[in-house]
Amino acid sequence: MQSFVQRLLTKGFGLPSGPLGRVGGRLMAHGNAATERHVVELAGPTEQEVVLVVGPGPGVGLEAAALRSAHVIGIDPSDVMLAMARRRCASLIDRGRLRLAVATAARTGEADASVDVVISVNNLQLWPDVPAGLTELHRVLRPGGRILLAAHEKWLPTDLATLTNALETAGFTSVRTRTWNPPTRMASTSALLSAVRV
Ligand SMILES: C[S@@+](CC[C@H](N)C(=O)[O-])C[C@H]1O[C@@H](n2cnc3c(N)ncnc32)[C@H](O)[C@@H]1O
Secondary structure, eight states: OHHHHHHHHIIIIOOOOHHHHHHHEEEEEEEEHHHHHHHHHHOOOOOOOEEEEESSSHHHHHHHTTTTTTEEEEEEEEEHHHHHHHTHHHHHHHTEEEEOOOOOSSOOOOOTTTTTEEEEEEEEGGOOOOOHHHHHHHHHHEEEEEEEEEEEEEGGGOOHHHHHHHHHHHHEEEEEEEEEEOSSTSSEEEEEEEEEEE
16 A cells, blocks of 8 residues: 555655645756656657657656657646646647647557657656557657657666666667766656667
8 A cells, every 4th residue: 555655745746746746847847857858859750750768757858858859748647637738738739839738658559660669768666567669669760760768767677788688678678777876966866778679
């Protein structure tokens, strides 16, 4: 059973809901912005590419990805986060550059081989079944497509070697791991994993 503190953290950050979720969303939009933008930069989507952002929260990375790609899809199970992302990215949505949907890493609702790039920041540690999530993201990526995952190093669900194995088992290759220190005291060191879909 979840403790009181765990329930507060879930409402604020893990699966944001209600007023606490809105406060958590504002904190994440500020504290995680540098990492969100850095991950988009590393993934490097081109103006021809379709990007899937898993767990975008308040939408900082969504906005950055939509400004440099053909189309972005943002999926998140939290209505509160989707509403915040919708407000931040309203003009991109109106111009048909961005679509938001209620979904999860393990059930994206997207078609086979329909995206070029998958990005996910501070999200991996919340997936109930990491192998199932990676298998689903492999399914929706086109062959040769790339995935970039980032998470606070101290909150990774398991070690980087195990995550590397999980990516390879799901069908990814060229797995690379590294760390990055965001230029803010609000966020700790991030672990980054990148890989290519076979
Ligand atoms: C800690 S927040 C991170 C948000 C944003 N990427 C950031 O770094 O600021 C986690 C986000 O993942 C979403 N989430 C939770 N479980 C998920 C799942 N199984 N699949 C996809 N997203 C999930 C939450 O609703 C929330 O928006």
